[in-house]
Amino acid sequence: MALVIGVVAIITMVSVSDGIRNSMVEAISGMNGIIVWEKDALDLPFSCLPMSYEKKLEAIPGVKVVFPEVYGLVNTIEGEKPKGGSMTMGMAVLAGFDPVKEQQRVGSIYGVEVEKGRNLQPGDKYVAVIGHQLADEYDKRVGSIMKVNGKRFKVIGILEESQYAGSAVVVPIDIARELAGLDSDTVNSFTVQTYNPSDQEGVSKIIEARLDDVDAMSTQAMLKDLEEVMVIFDWAFILLSSISLLIAGIGIINTMLMSVMDRQKEIGVLKAVGWSSEDVLKLVLYESALIGVFGGLLGCIAGGLVVIGIENVVEFGLTLSWTTILGAFAFAVFAGLVGGVYPAWKISRIDPIQAIRME
């Protein structure tokens, strides 16, 4: 039982860890530029920068284009709080981009392509490109009307499937300011793209040197930071796995000890009729490895079902891979073998005469 729980815990932990890593890497990699926001702001919607910084940023050598951006939370959709369904979990993100500047963006918005319909274009007003989760949850198609924060928007595009932008509502920046209550001279952040992507680090430093009240971080730096955070995750995972291994190992030692102690007479007979101590050792190790195999199989099935179940309920982006399943299975067999070593050693040394005389 301890072994099955250990395997389930490992599969779930690794799937969560992989899901977070993949989702964050997807989000950050899609940014393709330098994010500039108000110094020490908690998050982009809490940052506030003047539009005048756009020109200052454009003047920095190496900068190709600067995108002003507005972010906020959607308060109501179709006159009600966003549905707390399995996919959006009651959260929808408002993003305002400049339709004119969007024509110069290299790559797509945050790495997510518009799958159906089109992206924002100059002259657009009350139109929206929405995430696939919102489209599914509210049954919207290209051409549908969707009320966001009391305003009617025509859905012109639906984003491809993505963990990061599934609940996004992308509208023209002026309209986003109106919905978020920002005045026309203010944005939440800028995305800066350079002529040469390898210049991002250097340009980030120049931005922070020239503008005292901003933080600037390149995609590469964010990925590096993410990796550092994920290393902590990995160590926590190794620690928890080791604890699981220890508990499972103790469980198997206990089970195997009880099993071999109950069969002392039988094992004594085996030794008396010509089984060597090594033969007995191998027999008990084989049995404990078999416990590992069965425990591992049960744990893998249960762990897979747990991960699929969680993903169906919260769509958290859990990633269940064959590597994880095989790794967890190998862990179970290893725990089985390790747990069998002491009982096998102990019973292999039994004196056959004393064992045979036992009642």
Place this chain on the structure above:
Amino acid sequence: MKTPLLEARDVYREYLLGKTVVKALRGVDVVIHKGDFVFIVGPSGSGKSTLMHILGALDHPTKGSVLLDGKNLARLSDWQLSMVRRNRVGFVFQGFNLVHSLNAKENVMLPLQTSDIDKVTLEARAIKLLMEVGLKHRINHRPNELSGGERQRVATARALINEPEIILADEPTGELDSKTGAEIMGLMRTINKEKGTTFVIVTHDTEYITEKDKVFRIRDGKIIR
């Protein structure tokens, strides 16, 4: 002069029972030749089972030596002693000592399960032996489905699976009624005659002994003649 197959020379065996030193054997000499049908007889606690265990490489003497084909067993490693028991000796234990979770055929195969012999050959050999001991109809029965006499036949077949030179039997008729006991003893004599297998039978029951048999009488750890 013919070299003895098995020989005990001035064998002593002492062991601790709590804080008391028990002197189970006190200078025993035994000589057994190939094809002998030997009885070791004596009352309970006389040391006959201890002597059988020492002769079968299951136990070792505190003093003295045991020679198999002239080779001292004390010089063999734990693994080599296992190989002696696997390849040259067969045991029939008091109380049968069959494995209850296995059927008759699997019990007979047990001594050679870890040997190099392939499973098909081993199975065929076990079935042949069970037929020889009169258990053709009980091959797939478990011990709890067999009578006392049938269990002892399975135990005898198990002792024969490795085609041993010597079979050591500890009270083989002890838990059987007189008719079944006589049948088992008859079976052992037939095997001795037909295969030339040496038998060493430990018993406190003298009714099965004939004039041709070699008998060692043991009392208080010593052979008396």
